[in-house]
Amino acid sequence: MSNQPLLRLADLTKSFGGVMAVNRVSFDVDSGSIVGLIGPNGAGKTTVFNLITGNYRPDKGEILFDGQSIATMRTHRIVSLGIARTFQTIRLFPNMSALENVLAGCHCRMRSGVIGSMLRLPWQKREERQALETAVAELSFVGLRQQLDQVARNLSYGNQRLLEIARALATRPRFLILDEPAGGMNDYETQVLVDLILQIRDRGITVLLIEHDMNLVMKICDNLVVLEYGILIAQGTPEEIRTDQRVIDAYLGAPDADGDEDF
Amino acid sequence: MKPATLLNVCIVAVLLIAPIWLNAYWVEVLNSIGIYAILALSLNVILGYAGLFHMGHAAFFAIGAYTTAILNTQMGIPVLWLMPVSGLFAGLFALLVARPIIHLRGDYLLIVTIGIVEIVRIALVNNVFGLTGGANGIFGISRPVLFGYVIRTSHDFYYLIFAFAAVTVLLFRRLENSRFGRALQYIREDDVAAEGSGINTAHYKLVAFILGAFWAGMVGTIFASKMTIISPQSFTFWESVIMFTIVILGGSGSIRGVLLGAFLIIGLPEIFREFADTRMLVFGAAMVLMMIFRPRGLLPPSPRTYTLNLPPQSRQAGP
Numbered sequence: 001m002s003n004q005p006l007l008r009l010a011d012l013t014k015s016f017g018g019v020m021a022v023n024r025v026s027f028d029v030d031s032g033s034i035v036g037l038i039g040p041n042g043a044g045k046t047t048v049f050n051l052i053t054g055n056y057r058p059d060k061g062e063i064l065f066d067g068q069s070i071a072t073m074r075t076h077r078i079v080s081l082g083i084a085r086t087f088q089t090i091r092l093f094p095n096m097s098a099l100e101n102v103l104a105g106c107h108c109r110m111r112s113g114v115i116g117s118m119l120r121l122p123w124q125k126r127e128e129r130q131a132l133e134t135a136v137a138e139l140s141f142v143g144l145r146q147q148l149d150q151v152a153r154n155l156s157y158g159n160q161r162l163l164e165i166a167r168a169l170a171t172r173p174r175f176l177i178l179d180e181p182a183g184g185m186n187d188y189e190t191q192v193l194v195d196l197i198l199q200i201r202d203r204g205i206t207v208l209l210i211e212h213d214m215n216l217v218m219k220i221c222d223n224l225v226v227l228e229y230g231i232l233i234a235q236g237t238p239e240e241i242r243t244d245q246r247v248i249d250a251y252l253g254a255p256d257a258d259g260d261e262d263f
Numbered sequence: 264m265k266p267a268t269l270l271n272v273c274i275v276a277v278l279l280i281a282p283i284w285l286n287a288y289w290v291e292v293l294n295s296i297g298i299y300a301i302l303a304l305s306l307n308v309i310l311g312y313a314g315l316f317h318m319g320h321a322a323f324f325a326i327g328a329y330t331t332a333i334l335n336t337q338m339g340i341p342v343l344w345l346m347p348v349s350g351l352f353a354g355l356f357a358l359l360v361a362r363p364i365i366h367l368r369g370d371y372l373l374i375v376t377i378g379i380v381e382i383v384r385i386a387l388v389n390n391v392f393g394l395t396g397g398a399n400g401i402f403g404i405s406r407p408v409l410f411g412y413v414i415r416t417s418h419d420f421y422y423l424i425f426a427f428a429a430v431t432v433l434l435f436r437r438l439e440n441s442r443f444g445r446a447l448q449y450i451r452e453d454d455v456a457a458e459g460s461g462i463n464t465a466h467y468k469l470v471a472f473i474l475g476a477f478w479a480g481m482v483g484t485i486f487a488s489k490m491t492i493i494s495p496q497s498f499t500f501w502e503s504v505i506m507f508t509i510v511i512l513g514g515s516g517s518i519r520g521v522l523l524g525a526f527l528i529i530g531l532p533e534i535f536r537e538f539a540d541t542r543m544l545v546f547g548a549a550m551v552l553m554m555i556f557r558p559r560g561l562l563p564p565s566p567r568t569y570t571l572n573l574p575p576q577s578r579q580a581g582p
Contacts, residue, residue, distance in 0.1 A: 091456035
């Protein structure tokens, strides 16, 4: 691969009615890195995610994944190109087992259709078996091997987040987008999650995440991008961001305000 | 043998030999149950698996029946050959009408599909292209001929319908436990999450419609050749409601449930025919109670089972 970034956002703009949710945002994500997207509530972070994954169409600007424009593609095509995501509000298939939830991710790497399934052709059976193996492997990877028969809605909150990650990994992504993966997790679960994200990076998967837990972000991210009111106000390494005056102002409001954010 | 398998074998055996002791009237009742059962199974693909509120299934049934009637009476093509042709026409019709409405959700889709079945019925009454025979319909449709044997009596048709129902159950059971079947269920559970997991939701919804319509169209062939005369009255909105009710009452997404639903909804009113005045009242009350106490239907789908023959614990995932 050349040294072009895996993902490039250029002048990305999206407004809802009169509100500029994302305003001329440009940044690159290098292959193999972990990048954090941070900012106060309502800064437009999730909107950026929804633009990358095709849930929204940008008003202006360009999204290049591995050099290819994905700005107007539909979500399932983007997934098959290698971008997977989790949702801020967990969106599992609540009445299906953990295993079936992960099998959903395998779907885009399978080919069998109606007729092949009705006739149970040999290659269709082989494909099913391989999908099951992948699903179990990903469940083991996130540590949910024991829960594979459980219905998704009965899993604990933290485990539901892990299951979403397993489902995303089953699509065999090159780029993984995590929307507040530690939301609602206790300290122990967060620590397990940190290890998991590092392992995902070690599998060669680039990670972009939104997270409010600043300890987690500072610990694992190679680079940070900071948004405020839809505008990119800073980017750089965690050390640079920690001392950036605009970022401190954005998080704490007025310099003398009594901010209770954990930043 | 497992108890469930044993039960299935017993039911099939009873159904196979039952007509020997039954007179033509009761065999006709069973035929009617069988036709509705296959129709409801085909609707179950759309309504049960994919969760799309489709109340216009009689339209696809009508297209199939009329395709058979027209091609058979005008060109003399044998009825059984027309089965796949009628299915294709119904499927093509589904493709055309479902394509623009596939993104509609829940009640909105319901309203549009009611419109479709009414448009089809009125088009048939108005004798479109001079082919459908207007309100009188088409008569003189031939009987199916299988290896030189003319299928004519109620008993003959019973075995034809039974065989088709058995094939349908077998194929749809396989479909249920496949990539396609799961994709439809993911869509029913959460549309956005399904698309986000890489499933082309619009495509799969459309394929569900086409497949359901294809099957309903094939049932249309059997119906047309059994009645030998068809008219728009057989394909009203009420027929769609009955199919819809069978699926919801029996257990949407469950093949066993749909079959039971067809037996209850088509069979029970015949058994209690002497209480003609009150049976609809009892029927209505039973439905209300059902929806309160068993909202997922009488026999809701049982969870799929997967055979995993893998090493017990492995932390290593694929690349």
